[in-house]
Amino acid sequence: MSTVKKKRLGDLLIESSVISEEQLQQALREQSKTKQKLGDLLITSGYITEQQLFEVLEVQLGIPHVSLFKYQIDPSITQIIPESLARRYQAIPLHKEGGKLLVAMADPLDYFAIEELRMSTGFRIEPAISSKDELQRAIARHYGLQDSMSQILGELPSTDEIRETEITDEDSPVVRLVNQMIQQAVQLQVSDIHVDPGETNVAIRYRLDGVLRTERTIPKQMQGFITARLKIMAKLNIAERRLPQDGRLKMQVDYKTVDIRVSSLPTIHGEKIVLRILDLSVGVKAIDQLGFSRANYDIFKEIIGVPYGIILITGPTGSGKTTTLYSALQHLNKEDTNIVTIEDPVEYQLEGINQVHVNPQIGLTFAAGLRSILRQDPNIIMVGEIRDTETAEIAIRASLTGHLVLSTLHTNDAASSITRLRDMGIASYLIASSLVGVVAQRLVRRICPNCKAAYTPSEQETIFLSNHGIKADKLYKGSGCGDCNQTGYRGRVAIHEVLAVNDTIRQQISQDTSVHDLRMAAEKHGLIQLMHDSLDKAAQGITSLQEVLRETVFH
Numbered sequence: 001m002s003t004v005k006k007k008r009l010g011d012l013l014i015e016s017s018v019i020s021e022e023q024l025q026q027a028l029r030e031q032s033k034t035k036q037k038l039g040d041l042l043i044t045s046g047y048i049t050e051q052q053l054f055e056v057l058e059v060q061l062g063i064p065h066v067s068l069f070k071y072q073i074d075p076s077i078t079q080i081i082p083e084s085l086a087r088r089y090q091a092i093p094l095h096k097e098g099g100k101l102l103v104a105m106a107d108p109l110d111y112f113a114i115e116e117l118r119m120s121t122g123f124r125i126e127p128a129i130s131s132k133d134e135l136q137r138a139i140a141r142h143y144g145l146q147d148s149m150s151q152i153l154g155e156l157p158s159t160d161e162i163r164e165t166e167i168t169d170e171d172s173p174v175v176r177l178v179n180q181m182i183q184q185a186v187q188l189q190v191s192d193i194h195v196d197p198g199e200t201n202v203a204i205r206y207r208l209d210g211v212l213r214t215e216r217t218i219p220k221q222m223q224g225f226i227t228a229r230l231k232i233m234a235k236l237n238i239a240e241r242r243l244p245q246d247g248r249l250k251m252q253v254d255y256k257t258v259d260i261r262v263s264s265l266p267t268i269h270g271e272k273i274v275l276r277i278l279d280l281s282v283g284v285k286a287i288d289q290l291g292f293s294r295a296n297y298d299i300f301k302e303i304i305g306v307p308y309g310i311i312l313i314t315g316p317t318g319s320g321k322t323t324t325l326y327s328a329l330q331h332l333n334k335e336d337t338n339i340v341t342i343e344d345p346v347e348y349q350l351e352g353i354n355q356v357h358v359n360p361q362i363g364l365t366f367a368a369g370l371r372s373i374l375r376q377d378p379n380i381i382m383v384g385e386i387r388d389t390e391t392a393e394i395a396i397r398a399s400l401t402g403h404l405v406l407s408t409l410h411t412n413d414a415a416s417s418i419t420r421l422r423d424m425g426i427a428s429y430l431i432a433s434s435l436v437g438v439v440a441q442r443l444v445r446r447i448c449p450n451c452k453a454a455y456t457p458s459e460q461e462t463i464f465l466s467n468h469g470i471k472a473d474k475l476y477k478g479s480g481c482g483d484c485n486q487t488g489y490r491g492r493v494a495i496h497e498v499l500a501v502n503d504t505i506r507q508q509i510s511q512d513t514s515v516h517d518l519r520m521a522a523e524k525h526g527l528i529q530l531m532h533d534s535l536d537k538a539a540q541g542i543t544s545l546q547e548v549l550r551e552t553v554f555h
Contacts, residue, residue, distance in 0.1 A: 063127060067134070077096060085116065088113075141215075162225060166225060167225065167228045181193065192212075193277070199269055202218050227271050241270075243266065247262045257280045259277075285323060299526070302500065304328050306436050309436035311328075312408065313325055313409075314410070321408045322347055325382060337379045339352075339353045340378045343357060356369050381405045386408070392425075393426065414440040414519075415499065433506075438501075442530060443551075450481050452476055475544070488544070505525070534552050
């Protein structure tokens with residue numbers, strides 16, 4: 001197939017009985033307002049799936065569907081199409097033969113794009129179709145970093161001395177390399193970038209959906225330049241290499257503002273840098289979008305609706321505690337309510353809420369800030385984290401004097417948070433009087449919707465589920481596809497354990513009851529354990545049983 005027969009997508013889909021004439025007209029009316037591509041609009045409207053679109057183009061026009069994840073792309077081939085055109089048209093060259101160039105495209109019916117690619121390359125373009133997500137990943141991986149890397153290697157001085165212009169000039173190869181590294185991570189929706197120094201090279205690793213993977217390895221001689229550039233961006237001391245440092249920066253990436261926390265740690269092979277990426281354009285979720293089961297949602301709404309007391313969100317680092325806190329604050333944010341927060345750092349800026357950033361260097365600790373907040377006539381106080389006894393005592397006493405206090409703790413489950421407060425030296429009667437509720441949570445990976453498939457549980461899996469009171473005739477897992485990097489997972493969802501403190505639980509807390517007995521009492525009054533909530537989500541096909549066991553094995 002040398003050229004694509006010029007046919008409109010809508011006509012092709014109607015001929016294939018995938019959509020009706022009425023649906024097409026509705027989509028075209030919507031398209032006139034949004035200016036979105038018809039294929040994208042039909043997919044987002046739920047009229048067709050991406051797979052149906054691929055099948056129609058393959059059967060009707062002979063346009064092949066290519067899985068880019070499995071495709072080995074020769075770096076020399078990518079140089080045929082300039083990066084600007086690749087990004088503009090979501091297209092990447094795959095193979096050349098004589099005067100023909102096979103190009104994977106998000107829209108192989110974009111004849112204007114095909115013509116421009118033909119004029120730019122001098123090749124006759126043979127389009128193939130690939131998913132948008134796969135194309136974005138492939139373009140991010142194959143373009144950008146390579147040009148800067150080859151240039152930087154050619155321009156590096158023979159000494160280890162770093163000139164200021166090399167790490168401050170926006171046109172320098174080092175600066176462009178670091179910017180592209182961050183841009184690629186944002187496009188892939190990565191949560192953390194690790195710059196890991198080794199003995200002979202430096203690994204750039206990305207954490208995606210909670211799992212770390214090596215994106216690329218770079219020469220050891222580039223380590224000092226990259227580290228210095230990142231420290232300059234985060235306003236850290238580039239001369240200090242023996243002590244850990246923390247900073248932050250904001251960047252515009254693809255018209256979105258991203259907030260990045262930067263942490264440096266001296267290791268035997270040099271400074272390791274970790275960047276935590278927060279996409280500020282995502283915004284704060286409503287509480288009904290947090291993944292609560294119906295039962296847990298009702299309990300959570302009830303406990304955040306009380307006028308005073310303390311509510312704790314618990315879980316390990318990176319379990320979504322801050323997201324839940326912000327959603328609760330957004331829900332409680334009313335004109336007649338004075339909400340003040342003290343955080344380290346302030347992650348999202350919320351309209352109508354007074355947010356304070358701790359600064360221990362000048363004495364503004366959580367405890368000092370909390371004391372000052374109490375003189376500001378607050379109704380609701382949010383403390384980013386209870387880290388020490390002093391902060392815990394002030395927070396508890398504030399909740400007993402007519403304030404609603406929300407905060408986080410690092411514990412494994414809801415009942416353990418009570419023990420943690422006791423360990424901090426808080427008297428049991430104070431905990432019993434002040435505590436309204438505890439939410440324990442984790443994040444588990446969602447099964448990729450594109451390669452999700454049902455299967456019959458094994459005998460062992462059936463026994464395991466029935467031991468937890470769940471009956472499931474089928475379970476689900478992802479077989480792996482280009483959209484999910486062959487992992488079978490895409491995105492994450494929270495699992496919860498919501499403990500509402502009633503009179504029975506208060507009595508147990510006052511009597512210094514053990515964690516086990518507290519948990520037993522809570523279950524009698526409706527507590528759904530983390531394991532049970534996650535198994536429910538596995539039975540519904542939201543996550544897999546393997547993922548549940550990976551995250552909740554301590555139970």
